[in-house]
Amino acid sequence: MDAITNLLYWLSTGLLIPVIIFLLFFFLKSLIMIGGFYGAYITRMKVNKQIHSDIESMDIKELLESIKSMPNHKGKLIESLMRINRSAGKQPMMDKILGDYEVALDKELGASKVLVKIGPMLGLMGTLIPMGPALVGLATGDVASMASNMQVAFATTVVGIIIGAIGFISLQVKQRWVADDMNILEYVVESLKK
Numbered sequence: 001m002d003a004i005t006n007l008l009y010w011l012s013t014g015l016l017i018p019v020i021i022f023l024l025f026f027f028l029k030s031l032i033m034i035g036g037f038y039g040a041y042i043t044r045m046k047v048n049k050q051i052h053s054d055i056e057s058m059d060i061k062e063l064l065e066s067i068k069s070m071p072n073h074k075g076k077l078i079e080s081l082m083r084i085n086r087s088a089g090k091q092p093m094m095d096k097i098l099g100d101y102e103v104a105l106d107k108e109l110g111a112s113k114v115l116v117k118i119g120p121m122l123g124l125m126g127t128l129i130p131m132g133p134a135l136v137g138l139a140t141g142d143v144a145s146m147a148s149n150m151q152v153a154f155a156t157t158v159v160g161i162i163i164g165a166i167g168f169i170s171l172q173v174k175q176r177w178v179a180d181d182m183n184i185l186e187y188v189v190e191s192l193k194k
Contacts, residue, residue, distance in 0.1 A: 126159075
């Protein structure tokens with residue numbers, strides 16, 4: 001029995017370095033995501049404000065002409081609207097464009113979903129793994145070892161929660177963006193059917 005417990009102890013202790021490396025990787029990935037998220041937010045505010053204003057004041061043909069003339073705003077939404085305009089009257093093709101857009105947006109949401117799940121999971125692993133050596137240090141009276149392991153445990157927990165929080169906040173906002181974009185695309189498709 002001692003051999004099995006020793007094997008489990010060494011196995012779990014050996015996972016600490018990979019867990020910390022993955023935590024640092026996902027932390028950097030979440031910081032990069034914040035930068036991309038900010039850029040997408042700024043672009044989106046300009047483009048979608050214009051599109052929503054045009055939807056309320058123009059008919060579908062004028063709307064599509066207005067979208068064509070938007071300078072320097074080439075994004076997935078604009079590109080899909082242009083493809084739908086070129087496919088006007090071909091219902092199966094317009095449905096395919098909608099489906100393709102949904103798949104692309106779901107893929108984009110995937111990065112945030114991964115951070116929401118992986119961050120806290122790695123943080124918990126980074127908390128529990130050093131707790132074993134910390135308890136051993138406590139039992140043997142090695143307070144310095146215990147303090148060092150507890151410091152690692154708390155730091156990994158905090159980093160994991162930060163990763164999860166960044167993923168969660170970006171996921172919530174991006175899901176609203178997806179719903180808004182799908183609403184615009186469906187409006188254009190339904191208007192072109194008439």
